[in-house]
Amino acid sequence: MNELNILALSGSLRAQSHNTALLHAARTLIPGGLAIDIDDDLGRLPLYNQDLDGGTPPVVVAEFRARIAAADALLIATPEHNASIPAALKNAIDWASTAPEGLLRGKPVAIAGASPGPFGSVRAQLVLRQVLAAVGAEVVVKPEVTVFHCDTRFTGDRKLSDPCTADLLRELLDALARKIHPYTAAK
Amino acid sequence: MNELNILALSGSLRAQSHNTALLHAARTLIPGGLAIDIDDDLGRLPLYNQDLDGGTPPVVVAEFRARIAAADALLIATPEHNASIPAALKNAIDWASTAPEGLLRGKPVAIAGASPGPFGSVRAQLVLRQVLAAVGAEVVVKPEVTVFHCDTRFTGDRKLSDPCTADLLRELLDALARKIHPYTAAK
Numbered sequence: 001m002n003e004l005n006i007l008a009l010s011g012s013l014r015a016q017s018h019n020t021a022l023l024h025a026a027r028t029l030i031p032g033g034l035a036i037d038i039d040d041d042l043g044r045l046p047l048y049n050q051d052l053d054g055g056t057p058p059v060v061v062a063e064f065r066a067r068i069a070a071a072d073a074l075l076i077a078t079p080e081h082n083a084s085i086p087a088a089l090k091n092a093i094d095w096a097s098t099a100p101e102g103l104l105r106g107k108p109v110a111i112a113g114a115s116p117g118p119f120g121s122v123r124a125q126l127v128l129r130q131v132l133a134a135v136g137a138e139v140v141v142k143p144e145v146t147v148f149h150c151d152t153r154f155t156g157d158r159k160l161s162d163p164c165t166a167d168l169l170r171e172l173l174d175a176l177a178r179k180i181h182p183y184t185a186a187k
Numbered sequence: 188m189n190e191l192n193i194l195a196l197s198g199s200l201r202a203q204s205h206n207t208a209l210l211h212a213a214r215t216l217i218p219g220g221l222a223i224d225i226d227d228d229l230g231r232l233p234l235y236n237q238d239l240d241g242g243t244p245p246v247v248v249a250e251f252r253a254r255i256a257a258a259d260a261l262l263i264a265t266p267e268h269n270a271s272i273p274a275a276l277k278n279a280i281d282w283a284s285t286a287p288e289g290l291l292r293g294k295p296v297a298i299a300g301a302s303p304g305p306f307g308s309v310r311a312q313l314v315l316r317q318v319l320a321a322v323g324a325e326v327v328v329k330p331e332v333t334v335f336h337c338d339t340r341f342t343g344d345r346k347l348s349d350p351c352t353a354d355l356l357r358e359l360l361d362a363l364a365r366k367i368h369p370y371t372a373a374k
Contacts, residue, residue, distance in 0.1 A: 012237075013235070014237045015238055042234070043233065043234040045234075046230065047200060047230040047232075047274055047275040048268065048273060049201055049230055049275075050199075050200075050201045051200065051201045051202055081235065081277075081281050082277075082280060082281060082284055082318045082321040082322055083317050083320070083321035084271075084317065084318050084321075085277075086235060087275070087278030087281055088234040088274070088278075090268075090269075090271065090272075090277055091234065091278075093269060094274055097269055123317075127271065127314065127317075130310075130314075131269045131271050133270070134269040134271075135269055
């Protein structure tokens with residue numbers, strides 16, 4: 001069996017992001033047969049503008065859409081900005097969803113999020129589920145991975161040190177793998 | 188009495204946007220003593236990144252924050268992208284809210300939205316209310332201005348031609364003016 005390819009998107013653009021660190025942790029925890037490629041630079045995409053989205057979209061957009069198309073599934077880690085998802089993440093989803101091929105319809109997606117406060121991005125994750133439902137993605141329902149007080153769960157060099165979070169991430173990736181198999185079988 | 192200044196933000200970046208056209212219509216319908224300045228280019232702001240938001244934020248961000256600070260109130264017109272608000276609008280709100288002075292706390296805001304479909308951006312407006320509540324803005328509750336089937340309500344050169352929408356916009360601006368007065372009185 002070929003390796004299945006998961007594209008992991010970080011909703012945070014800052015270099016020291018715990019959400020990006022969560023994706024790096026996921027890479028060490030994946031079940032056999034899966035590979036994770038991390039995109040932690042969604043800020044390179046221009047803000048969505050229908051006028052830019054004609055026959056020849058910007059090169060960075062075309063490259064991003066090709067990466068989404070090539071992925072068997074997505075893993076998204078999101079911080080919470082003002083009770084919702086960051087603009088950078090919404091922007092990436094809007095560009096992916098407006099591709100003529102409908103890139104997110106039926107795509108398996110797992111979501112997680114980390115925040116330094118006591119809520120662990122729960123509100124952002126609810127908004128993210130609503131947006132992903134609108135684009136027709138197949139989102140993993142459980143477990144919910146809400147990494148609250150995230151700065152207590154990583155080492156100084158941003159390695160995941162909390163076994164409970166590691167167990168949850170492993171469970172999330174297993175659930176995502178189970179979603180991929182019926183999807184790829186239907187191709 | 189000095190004229191009160193409303194900054195109008197369009198959530199759409201495309202040139203032929205009905206949401207931007209709605210803001211131009213509002214300009215012709217405002218009660219005496221108010222002036223509307225339109226910002227229809229939120230795409231000039233970089234995607235929010237905390238690493239860019241130190242002591243010296245990007246010039247375009249500083250200028251945008253100064254415009255928000257100088258406004259007595261905001262009027263926002265939003266399309267709906269994937270059951271939520273456009274990334275460009277979320278991004279603008281995130282940059283305004285993260286200014287050290289807390290620019291949106293207590294700021295009077297009126298919202299409206301237009302879409303060519305039958306829902307008139309209702310879901311986007313619910314998300315927008317949630318985000319504006321998180322930043323502490325004082326959002327006008329009624330009327331709800333959901334301009335569905337918007338392409339039937341403007342002339343070919345994007346002038347508002349529907350008297351019902353014009354009445355609703357006038358009512359919205361009156362409600363916004365009533366919100367501004369207690370706010371400025373408390374300054």
